Amino acid sequence: MGGRDATMVLLDENGIRCDGRKIDEPRRIMIKAGGLKNADGSAYIEFGDNKILVGVFGPRDVHPKHMSNTDTGILRVRYHMEPFSVGERKNPAPSRREIEISKVIKEALEPAVMLEKFPRTAVDVFIEILQADGGTRCAALTAASVALADAGIPMRDMVAAIASGKVADTIILDVNNEEDQAGQADMPIGYMPSEEKITLLQLDGVLTPEEYKKCVEVGVEGCKLVYDLQKKALHDKYFGEKAD
Amino acid sequence: MADRRKYVIPGDVVTTGPFRPEQNVILDGNKIIATTIGISEIYDDSVKVIPLTGMYIPKIDDLVIAKVKSHTSLSWELDIHSCYVGFLPAQDVFGRDFSAHADELSSKLKTGDLVAARIANFDRTRDPLITISDRDLGKIDSGILVEISPSKVPRLIGKRGSMIQMIEEATGAAVTIGQNGWVVVYCESPEGLLKAKKAIQMVNEQAHVANLTDQVKEMLDKKGES
Numbered sequence: 001m002g003g004r005d006a007t008m009v010l011l012d013e014n015g016i017r018c019d020g021r022k023i024d025e026p027r028r029i030m031i032k033a034g035g036l037k038n039a040d041g042s043a044y045i046e047f048g049d050n051k052i053l054v055g056v057f058g059p060r061d062v063h064p065k066h067m068s069n070t071d072t073g074i075l076r077v078r079y080h081m082e083p084f085s086v087g088e089r090k091n092p093a094p095s096r097r098e099i100e101i102s103k104v105i106k107e108a109l110e111p112a113v114m115l116e117k118f119p120r121t122a123v124d125v126f127i128e129i130l131q132a133d134g135g136t137r138c139a140a141l142t143a144a145s146v147a148l149a150d151a152g153i154p155m156r157d158m159v160a161a162i163a164s165g166k167v168a169d170t171i172i173l174d175v176n177n178e179e180d181q182a183g184q185a186d187m188p189i190g191y192m193p194s195e196e197k198i199t200l201l202q203l204d205g206v207l208t209p210e211e212y213k214k215c216v217e218v219g220v221e222g223c224k225l226v227y228d229l230q231k232k233a234l235h236d237k238y239f240g241e242k243a244d
Numbered sequence: 245m246a247d248r249r250k251y252v253i254p255g256d257v258v259t260t261g262p263f264r265p266e267q268n269v270i271l272d273g274n275k276i277i278a279t280t281i282g283i284s285e286i287y288d289d290s291v292k293v294i295p296l297t298g299m300y301i302p303k304i305d306d307l308v309i310a311k312v313k314s315h316t317s318l319s320w321e322l323d324i325h326s327c328y329v330g331f332l333p334a335q336d337v338f339g340r341d342f343s344a345h346a347d348e349l350s351s352k353l354k355t356g357d358l359v360a361a362r363i364a365n366f367d368r369t370r371d372p373l374i375t376i377s378d379r380d381l382g383k384i385d386s387g388i389l390v391e392i393s394p395s396k397v398p399r400l401i402g403k404r405g406s407m408i409q410m411i412e413e414a415t416g417a418a419v420t421i422g423q424n425g426w427v428v429v430y431c432e433s434p435e436g437l438l439k440a441k442k443a444i445q446m447v448n449e450q451a452h453v454a455n456l457t458d459q460v461k462e463m464l465d466k467k468g469e470s
Contacts, residue, residue, distance in 0.1 A: 058299075058327065059327040120328075149254050149280075152281065152296075152395070153298070154254075154280050155255070155279055155280070156270060156277065157277070158255050193255070194256070231253055234281055235253065238251070238281050
């Protein structure tokens with residue numbers, strides 16, 4: 001895509017990847033809680049070259065009314081890529097891929113959010129991808145969890161997400177755009193570290209059963225790193241310098 | 245006390261052991277896990293988290309400040325700054341002999357009016373039922389509305405009302421605090437009104453500060469001299 005070098009070396013003999021990382025090293029991650037005044041909760045994440053802004057509203061009235069559920073609240077997620085988020089202009093209308101990712105993120109967040117406390121209401125999550133560089137769904141899920149916590153919506157745990165994958169027959173952590181395009185497998189994982197539960201697991205590519213196990217393990221360890229950064233972002237906003 | 249209070253975020257284990265989970269915590273095995281951002285408090289047999297963020301959830305017997313949104317021929321709909329709409333039946337205002345034909349609801353409460361109200365009934369299946377037929381309740385004719393976060397209301401009231409008493413005494417204002425985070429301030433003098441409003445906003449912004457009472461007192465005293 002975009003005239004990438006097809007002969008690029010994804011993993012050299014010293015175990016260094018195309019962007020200089022080691023095999024189990026994630027990209028630079030920066031998470032900030034809050035930032036949007038008009039949303040009930042918000043978060044901003046920079047995950048390598050991904051830049052994502054998330055706003056959360058709710059719990060609030062459901063419109064249209066027929067969507068509401070008398071037993072529980074509902075969660076609505078919109079994942080949207082800005083036209084300028086990728087190399088060639090993206091049509092801003094929701095694409096098949098965006099609709100799928102919205103659904104996947106919604107289902108990954110549902111086990112964490114205690115919607116049953118707010119029957120007949122909706123919680124809306126709006127995810128805007130400002131800049132995309134592979135692994136946006138994981139970064140978006142990570143930021144959405146922080147924004148939900150910032151909105152004060154009761155949660156059993158926060159969902160942290162990262163992708164693991166396989167390039168040059170090696171299992172790696174945090175797949176970037178080049179590795180996603182040219183690699184052998186890509187496995188986004190969403191994980192609730194305190195609950196020790198996986199809420200998102202997709203796989204694109206072919207893995208042996210052993211590689212699959214290794215891939216999940218690497219991903220879960222990566223999620224724990226992301227989780228610490230999520231906690232730090234919320235600590236910074238709410239408890240400031242006197243964080244314990 | 246320092247080790248009994250802790251800053252927590254969702255998923256944090258507050259403590260383990262035989263405790264009763266109260267507000268904003270869940271029991272998972274023998275672990276007590278926080279479900280919201282806040283300050284955890286451990287008592288002799290129970291654990292709770294005081295939230296630092298979040299929306300107002302109606303509770304029976306709460307005093308709230310409500311804004312009239314609209315009315316039908318039988319009831320008013322009130323905005324109580326929550327995810328649910330308050331429901332005020334006309335009988336509550338007109339009395340038992342209310343007749344939908346003879347009585348015009350807008351003669352008592354118009355859209356946009358503020359009322360001090362109490363949550364009479366609320367459960368998962370219905371919208372909160374509001375009453376204004378009690379002492380100190382009813383339409384609010386004067387004063388200004390100050391909005392604060394519902395989670396900061398206990399801080400504004402203070403221990404046994406210490407914070408709000410101090411603000412009222414220093415400014416001569418009458419302050420009505422709704423549990424939903426809406427506060428009505430009334431004061432004869434414009435200076436007192438502005439000062440009270442500023443003090444309330446200060447509590448809202450700096451609710452996490454330890455010796456907030458002293459700081460608010462200092463602010464109130466300083467403005468008095470100038």
